[in-house]
Amino acid sequence: ELQGTVAEKFNFEIIGIDAGAGIMHITSKAKDSYESLEYFDSMHASQNAMEAELQASIENEEWVVATGWTPHWKFSKWDLEFLEDPEGVYGEGEDIKAVVREELEKDMEDVHEFIDEFYMTDEELGEVMNLIDYKAMDEEKAREKWVKENDEIVKDWVPEDFDGEGKEVQLGYMNWQCSIAQAHTVKEVLQSYNYEVELIEASPALILTDMADSGIDVFVSAWETTHETYLDKFEDDIEVLGPVYEDARIGLVVPSYVDVESITELNE
Ligand code: PBE
Structure with missing residues (x-):
């Protein structure tokens, strides 16, 4: 029928x-x-x-x-x-937010400041995504190229005298192009200022669960409406920072x- x-x-x-x-x-x-x-x-x-x-x-x-x-x-x-x-x-349309571990500001104030400033326009994020997806460049080369060519933008993101002195940062991301591009850009910036960065791929629910449990330090791909259920669930144990991208849909x-x-x- x-x-x-x-x-x-x-x-x-x-x-x-x-x-x-x-x-x-x-x-x-x-x-x-x-x-x-x-x-x-x-x-x-x-x-x-x-x-x-x-x-x-x-x-x-x-x-x-x-x-x-x-x-x-x-x-x-x-x-x-x-x-x-x-x-x-x-x-x-919705914002994509950065979220960090509750104690990050206390433990790594400079990283907190950088993540709070981190923001990519549609064009900027598109450039990194294009290098990876259309030019089929591997993520490492793509992020290196973009960060090198955009050092003025990067300088505005990071605090003065930014230097990780080898400290380790755990960065969560999802296996989707925009999240890959965002996470790799953040990783490249942190590495170029002497941080060691571990990328951890998982679903948004798992990333936020781990973050609320003081694991993952930073996640720059929290969609404020799409991931609302998880953001609400963990709101007491994570800190939501400003948008890193606007008008996602x-x-x-x-x-x-x-x-x-x-x-x-x-x-x-
Ligand atoms: N997405 C892309 C994700 C967020 C980024 C819309 C597929 C999701 O549904 O969780």
Whole structure:
């Protein structure tokens, strides 16, 4: 009886990413808010699998709906649109915040000051992401190149006489392009001022759990709405600093040839 429905055209699937992603958590909430999603499963996959699935569908002009966000290169590579979200489940534009271990200011005041100043515009973050994703440069070379070429920006981020004297900093990040680019930039800056940096890849929930437990020192990829549940849960044991990026966005995306404008139309 579902033959010929919109849901069938999409194969009853929303192409998702890792189960630990905030956007997957919010997609399960969207299923509670929109009857239209009743016949859809959200497929957990990886970011790479999601991109491959989009690529294959677009080559064949097949209908496909995926979890999507900016900043991400998929919007410059393909003609994609966010579906309207009249219930506001996915939120509007949001800030990406830096968060640090509660005691960091006491233990490493200079690092705290740097992270508080750290901020990348869409263009700046895009430059690092492009080096890694389009130029296929490895992260180390990309971050080194960017930091070298942007020393004026970097100087404004760090305190005077910044010198880590070999102190160790644990930096959490997620396996998504924007977080990789942010974390590697921060790592490069810290290293160039004599800090030892350990990068730790995990889901946002695990990073914040560990941070609240005095483990991970710094995380510069906390999305204020997407990760709100975890930020609220640990608010007493972490410190949230200013935005490091503004106007990030998440939602459900479709290629523009797909004749659907809103989440409410998904099962018409
Ligand atoms: N994202 C990209 C992440 C944050 C960065 C939207 C996939 C998430 O859903 O947790």
